[in-house]
Each structure stands twice: as structure tokens, then as C-alpha cells.
Amino acid sequence: EVQLVESGGVVVQPGGSLRLSCAASGFTFDDYTMHWVRQAPGKGLEWVSLISWDGGSTYYADSVKGRFTISRDNSKNSLYLQMNSLRTEDTALYYCAKDILSGELAFDYWGQGTLVTVSS
Amino acid sequence: SSELTQDPAVSVALGQTVRITCQGDSLRSYYASWYQQKPGQAPVLVIYGKNNRPSGIPDRFSGSSSGNTASLTITGAQAEDEADYYCNSRDSSGNHGVVFGGGTKLTVL
Numbered sequence: 001e002v003q004l005v006e007s008g009g010v011v012v013q014p015g016g017s018l019r020l021s022c023a024a025s026g027f028t029f030d031d032y033t034m035h036w037v038r039q040a041p042g043k044g045l046e047w048v049s050l051i052s053w054d055g056g057s058t059y060y061a062d063s064v065k066g067r068f069t070i071s072r073d074n075s076k077n078s079l080y081l082q083m084n085s086l087r088t089e090d091t092a093l094y095y096c097a098k099d100i101l102s103g104e105l106a107f108d109y110w111g112q113g114t115l116v117t118v119s120s
Numbered sequence: 121s122s123e124l125t126q127d128p129a130v131s132v133a134l135g136q137t138v139r140i141t142c143q144g145d146s147l148r149s150y151y152a153s154w155y156q157q158k159p160g161q162a163p164v165l166v167i168y169g170k171n172n173r174p175s176g177i178p179d180r181f182s183g184s185s186s187g188n189t190a191s192l193t194i195t196g197a198q199a200e201d202e203a204d205y206y207c208n209s210r211d212s213s214g215n216h217g218v219v220f221g222g223g224t225k226l227t228v229l
Contacts (some may be wrong), residue, residue, distance in 0.1 A: 002195055018219070035218070044204075045163065045223070047217060050217065051220065059216040059217045061121070061217060095162060100168060104169070106169070107153070107163070108165045108168075110162040110164075
């Protein structure tokens with residue numbers, strides 16, 4: 001059974017930093033592109049970042065470029081999101097998601113999300 | 121980055137057919153994927169590619185595309201189909217990313 005379990009969400013002050021983790025199981029992790037997607041309270045889905053199967057390619061939404069860094073450790077079946085210079089508008093539920101086929105950009109499995117609140 | 125536009129809300133009578141649309145320039149080049157999200161739950165992929173359903177998705181869900189518009193059709197809507205629906209596709213602006221539509225709230229009457 002495929003499982004994605006996010007962790008690391010907390011309340012943080014504006015300008016602060018945070019690292020989210022996503023533990024994957026039930027599939028061959030290093031075969032797939034992985035993504036972070038976020039959802040602000042009561043709002044729609046917003047794609048944040050993707051990383052290729054080998055970590056060689058990473059891409060970001062304009063809203064987080066230069067502040068967030070996606071990475072993965074295939075030996076630990078884990079995905080990460082380092083978030084720096086956090087803003088109140090980064091407050092959201094952060095999901096990690098698996099690409100159905102690397103490069104397809106359709107997300108067939110999602111975690112339950114981890115809540116990041118940026119507030120003073 | 122490119123944008124995808126969805127109607128904020130659509131309603132359908134129980135058992136009838138409803139079409140949810142998604143418009144954007146990126147859809148002239150790339151297929152849309154569709155997700156169903158119920159309150160308090162993570163999104164679920166219902167359609168991807170030309171018209172592919174992941175395992176476990178009922179065949180009343182189908183997808184199509186024409187020009188800059190992608191559509192999700194539910195044929196014989198059920199009460200359990202009441203949810204928010206989101207489209208996404210590859211961003212065609214050159215940043216290699218992904219763009220989501222704003223979502224459509226489907227009400228089954």
C-alpha cells in the first residue's frame with residue numbers, strides 16, 4: 001500500500017525557517033518524480049515544487065523561488081522541503097504527492113498534509 | 121506562469137450528467153488532470169492524460185479536451201460526487217512547473 005506521511009509543520013514567525021519531511025513507502029521511491037502542493041485555509045490547490053527521480057532537476061513556483069528548496073534522500077525514501085524567509089502568505093496545509101509516471105505531472109497519491117502557520 | 125480558469129460552482133440533479141470545464145493556453149499543448157477533493161480530505165486523482173482513470177475511479181468519470189478547454193464529465197452524478205474539483209496541467213510558460221485551476225464546487229441536488 002502506498003503511503004506518504006508528511007511531518008514538520010508548526011507555527012513559525014515571519015522571516016523564520018522550517019523543514020518539512022515526507023516519508024514514502026509502498027512503492028519504489030527512486031522511480032518517481034515527487035511534488036509539494038499547498039492549500040491555504042479555505043482556498044484552492046497551489047503547486048509548490050517538484051524534484052526528479054534522481055534529484056537532478058528541481059523546479060519551483062514563482063511564489064517560492066529563491067526561498068524554498070526541495071530535496072530527496074532515496075536511501076531513506078524521503079522527500080524534504082526547506083522553507084526560508086517565511087511569509088504570512090505561506091500559511092497552508094502542505095501535501096507531498098507522487099507523480100503517476102515521472103514527467104506526467106499527474107499526482108496519484110497524496111499524503112494527508114502538514115500544517116504550516118506563519119504568524120507573529 | 122500560465123493560468124487555468126474554472127467556474128467557481130456548478131450544480132447537477134442526482135443521476136444527471138454534468139460537465140466541469142477548465143480553460144487555459146497551456147491546454148492547447150498539454151492534457152489536464154482532474155482531482156476530486158472532499159472536505160477535510162486530500163485530493164484524489166480521477167482523470168489524467170487523454171482520458172485515463174486510475175484504478176478504483178468509477179467509469180462515470182471521463183475527460184476530454186478541445187482547443188484551450190479541458191472538460192471533466194460525470195455521467196449519472198451520485199450524491200458522493202459532491203466535492204471540489206481541480207484541474208492541473210504543465211505550465212506552458214517555460215518554468216517546467218505545474219499550474220492548478222481555482223477549483224469548482226460541485227453540488228448534487
